[in-house]
Amino acid sequence: MISEILKRIFYPDDFGCIVCSRRARTYKEHSGAAICDECIKTFLKADGFLCTKCGRKVGSEDSLCKMCAKNDFAFEKAASVYVYEGSVRTVVHKLKYSGEEWLANFAAAEMSKKYETLGWNCDFITFVPMYRAKERARGYNQAELLARNVAENTGIECLPALLRTKNTTPQSYLDTAERMANLTGAIKVSEEYKNKIENKRILVIDDILTTGSSLNECAKALIGAGAEKVYGLCMCSVSD
Ligand SMILES: [Zn+2]
Ligand SMILES: [Zn+2]
Incomplete structure (x- = not known):
């Protein structure tokens, strides 16, 4: 001290x-x-051979990762900046659990640069929602912090269009099959924003793409409410 x-x-x-x-x-x-x-400099960028659907690192060109090959995800495409390996994990951990909110600003700068290269032309940005009581306890939702920073950098509006209706078990405690089941029906479009979704191209922000199930649940809810296309942008993704 x-x-x-x-x-x-x-x-x-x-x-x-x-x-x-x-x-x-x-x-x-x-x-x-x-x-x-x-x-x-040590943070590994998600580039090279990427899954043509979810954007995670894969072993060969023009291929789908195991998760995308097995599932018919509702989102159109996803991308991420870093591979969730090595010291970047410390950064995600601090962003998530230690109130290091300024890190959202650091990560979002890279995410915004990535977004500009994708040509997705989204109408607005939203984020993977956290259960209200959990968010109150933590003080913030890291996905929302990332989304608000990306919105500021890109000039695209950020709307809190989604709600988590079930206090689900943290995904990190579960295996792949459990992760998929855990989230089913847990995410809904908020009544307040229902009339803003129709025919819109929507960008959903999250911190880590693991199985793709969080993003998929968000996309299912948004497409159910009339969205034209849903894209995902994450700070990190787990490689195949
Ligand atoms: Zn994939
Ligand atoms: Zn250092």
Whole structure:
């Protein structure tokens, strides 16, 4: 503690990198935190051979991942910025559980750049909803933070169009089959936004694409309410 305080006195503009603890000036310096350039360089980008549907990294060109080959997902396409491996996991974890909201700003900058390359022309942005009581306990929904930042960067409106109607078990505790079943019918279009969905192209934001089931449930609800197409954009995806 004392050494932290002394560091702040002698290096007032430097903050410990949240991944490696080295002092860093890079990126956002909110709440005395940063990510250093060295760590950013180690984050594995989701590029090369990607699933033609969900955008996760796959082993060969022009192929579907195992999940997309097995399921007829309701979303049109998805993309992500990073592969959920290595030190980027620390960043996601901090964003999710440690109130490091400024990280949404860091991740959303990359997500916005990616979106601009996709040509999806979405009419508005929304996000994978969190159960209300859970969101109150955490203080925020990280998917919403990402979505609001992407909206700000791209100039596309962000609407909280979806609601989670069941307090589902966290997906990270479940295997693939359980994840799919866990979410069935758990996401609905909010009454307030029902009349804004028809014939719209909608971008749904989330932090991690794992099985694709969260995104699929959102897409099913939106298409059920008349959306023309639903796309997904995530900070990370698990490779095939
Ligand atoms: Zn670092
Ligand atoms: Zn896929």
